[in-house]
Amino acid sequence: MRTTDNNGGKSIDKFDSLNIADLSAIANRNLLDLQNENPDLFVFPHSFGKYQDHVENPHIFSLDNENLTTYNLMGFIGRNSTQLTISSRFAKDENNDYFLHYMLQKVFSINLLKFDQTPNKENIWDFLLYLFPYYLKKAYSQGIYKAYKKEEYNDTNVKGSIDVKRHILRNIPFTGKIAYTTREHSYNNNLTQLIRHTIEHIRTHPYGGGVLTGDSELRDIVSKFIFVTNKTYNGNSRQKVITANLKPVTHPYFIEYSALQKICLKILRHEKITFGKEKDKVYGLLFDGAWLWEEYLNTILKENFIHPENKTGKHRHYLFENNIQSIFPDFISKLEPKSVGDAKYIPLDRQQSYSENSEKATSIYYKTIAYMYRFNSKNGFLIFPRQDTSFFETYRIKETDGTLKKIGLAIPQTTENFKDYIKTMNFNEEELRQHLMTNKTPNSQQQFGVMAGDVVN
Template sequence: MRTTDNNGGKSIDKFDNLNIADLSVIANRNLLDLQKENPDLLIFPHSFGKFRDDVEKPHIFSLDDENLTTYNLMGFIGRNSTQLTISSRFAKDENNDYFLHYMLQKVFSINLLKFDQTPNKENIWDFLLYLFPYYLKKAYSQGIYKAYKKEEYNDSNVKGTIDVKRHIISNIPFTGKIAYTTREHSYNNNLTQLIRHTIEHIKMHPFGSGVLTNDSEVRDIVSKFIFVTDKTFNSNSRQRIITSNLKPITHPYFTEYSALQKICLKILRHEKITFGNNKDKVYGLLFDGAWLWEEYLNTILKENFIHPENKTGKHRQYLFENNKQSIYPDFISKEEPKSVGDAKYIPLDRQQSYSENSEKATSIYYKTIAYMYRFSSNSGFLIFPKQDTSFYDTYRIKETEGILKKIGLAIPQTTETFKEYMKTMNINEQELRQNLMTDKTPNA
């Protein structure tokens, strides 16, 4: 079964009673409870770290006697034989969700030029591969993981416990060598071996070259993990390495490796996650569209705008003196005069849902206007995705010099290939940047 994000409510007439029974277990429940009960339900980025936002509060979807209503989450979720795919509302058709793939490519610095030629490209579990470079870089920022490991030696430089049995077998008659074992820190350990097995698995995937080679930093990190694990790496030992990593690592320094370990295990074990024998389990992989949209916009605006991150605290701002009340505008211009903006994944062009007089609309505007006041700015903007054509509108704040722009970035719907889609998006992004850096707003 398929639907799209923010679908406004779709009839459940096409679902049979068995499907409805499974979906009812998932519907109308907050994400935090669902994830606690179902470890194989992954919601990015929230499954892989602790964040200070309220993403756990919304539902994946709501269900009543007539309609199934989706929100900002995209991806795949299943229970028993029931499987529901939530595509982006900008998907060209059921087989090509170009918009979701494009945002993932931009945010995670990968290259999917071969997307159109790749069979089974809508296997949602393939999206796990996109996440690997992101977490690999975060973990490597703390260095290569070191752990104590038992090593066996047979030489004259004794520095551990003598292994009598091995010594008798190896060194009789005596030649000056002594067999002994040591427990020492090593880069070549079960976790780095798990990372290496994940690298080799991704290499064999149709998307593999784009995932591991497009970013120079990722290429360098991958080569380092290959180097430190090469001495003992054996492709036939994958299951043993997976088993040795089932217990989550806890380390006071290498904190980022916990998330990397988790994503590696999910990549290597996704078939068991999906097709296991556990009855009634909920499994899936979902992306928070609001987070993804915001991070995507940052990739095209970062040259001119600071991007405070409420999930990490980076570039934290404050509303009051004495560092009281943290605030996180999505974008703050680097140069004066200041301009502040908000990324909105919701369809702001749907006037019936977000009319100028609705309470929901005014709350959206109030937030940005408050940021404008805080940073002594007369320029604010809201950016949302708009099907097919760009959207520009200007709101002048009465009896002030303040201007609030509402900008819809055009999302193509008629391109025939992913390469053509990327080219069109690049043109639309350039138009967006030019508009934000000028005072003049084109007519809607």
């Protein structure tokens, strides 16, 4: 069964009773509860909830007697023999979800030309190999993980607890050395050893040849983890290292390592998602469209805009003096005059006005205007995906010099192949960058960019 994200409600008339029973066990359930109960359900990002807009719903989908309603999540999910694939609403057809594949390729820096969501072709575990570099980089941005580790020594520099039993075995007759143990803060620990074992596993995988050599930054990070773990690395101790990492890491600073640890364990334990082999098992791979859209926009705007990160605190700003109330606009221009913007994975060209107390108005307009005031900016913008042609609509904030722009980036719909799709997207992205940097004020509802079927040389 297939549908799209934010489908507004799809009739369930064609579903049989078995489908309905399986889907009902997933529908209307809190996503975090589902993940905790079903370890083979993967949702990216792991901090799901930060990026929700428009439909602030913690469910994968809702189901009533007539309709199945989806939200921002894309990918696939199943239970027993029932599987539901959720394509992006910009998919050309059910077999060519170019938009989802393109964003994944940009965000994770991988080649997804042959990625397919169908169960007979998709291998989620091979796909996790390609996600590993992304999460390794995210974790390394906080430094190499350090943890206390018990070390055993036998020398003259005693600085810990004397190990009497080991001392008698090794130092009788007495030679001047003392056997002792100490607890040290070390880069060579259970978690870094897990990462090292994962690196070595990927190196031997049939499809892993280019995974760890994608760019110089990744190669440098891999070499650092190899260096700090070389002292005690042993390929035969893999199961021991896996067992030592079954308890999730909860360090208050190294928060990015939690997701990396989970992916490493899944890769090394060779656990398979089996389609319908285990009764009542919920499995799947899902991406939050709002998160993916924001991260994708960062890949094309990062040269000119700062992208604050709520989860890591990178580029944190404050609303008030004395560092009160931290804020994280999606994008802040690096140059003056300042522009601040927000990524929205919703059809803003269809939105008009909301009631005075509407939460939608608060999340869509008011937050960005507050950021404009905070950064003394007259230029605010909201970027959203739009079918076929790009779109502009400019709002002048009453009795001020400030303007808030809605910018719709054209998402091609009729390209014949993925290669042409990429070419068209690159053209539209460049026009978006040029517009943001020149701060033009187009007429209210100006369209630009290439149509999905136009040829881009």
